[in-house]
Amino acid sequence: MSESTALESFEYQTPGVWRRMACWLYEGMLLFGVVFIAGYLFGTLTQTRNAMDNRTALQAFIFLALSAYFVIFWTRGQTLAMKTWHIRLVDTQGALVNRQRALLRYVLSWVWVLPPLGLAWEAALPAGVQALVFLLWVAAWAGSSGLAPQRQFWHDIVAGTRLVHYKPTEPTRKGVGN
Numbered sequence: 001m002s003e004s005t006a007l008e009s010f011e012y013q014t015p016g017v018w019r020r021m022a023c024w025l026y027e028g029m030l031l032f033g034v035v036f037i038a039g040y041l042f043g044t045l046t047q048t049r050n051a052m053d054n055r056t057a058l059q060a061f062i063f064l065a066l067s068a069y070f071v072i073f074w075t076r077g078q079t080l081a082m083k084t085w086h087i088r089l090v091d092t093q094g095a096l097v098n099r100q101r102a103l104l105r106y107v108l109s110w111v112w113v114l115p116p117l118g119l120a121w122e123a124a125l126p127a128g129v130q131a132l133v134f135l136l137w138v139a140a141w142a143g144s145s146g147l148a149p150q151r152q153f154w155h156d157i158v159a160g161t162r163l164v165h166y167k168p169t170e171p172t173r174k175g176v177g178n
Helices: 003-009 017-046 055-075 080-084 099-112 114-123 127-147 154-159
Strands: 087-091 161-165
Touching (some): 055 099, 127 154
16 A cells, blocks of 8 residues: 555644643654763864853754754654654644654643743743743643644644554565464
């Protein structure tokens, strides 16, 4: 079955919020590797010896590296974590997203982390309180998807994307078990 036929045949079923959050956590673990490699590459290219040197440039470089990671994989439908959890990113018509839409989704998805980080920075909160504020924000943001049409996250609605259940059909093997 070709990729386009497979896309046409799946149901537009929104995965449950727990499965999407498990995928989100798994994606976060995988991103440690992406951030490590990006940081190592930046440090090597700039000959930075101290982590506090070129900090703003390093943050911008990692932001761009993460955007490249997500845009490349989302335009193909899935990241590794999304494949594991059988979740696919499509536009509202069920087609694969283009680069512009993937980039818009990437920028909008920062709403998961920027508000609690901004609050923690502005209020100079202790580390334990920062973690609590972050967890409460993530829970509220994820929970708000229950109020949205088709239970999508709000940044997906604005970006014109959807997370859907997707498990490709297994190809049949000739001669196995016969």
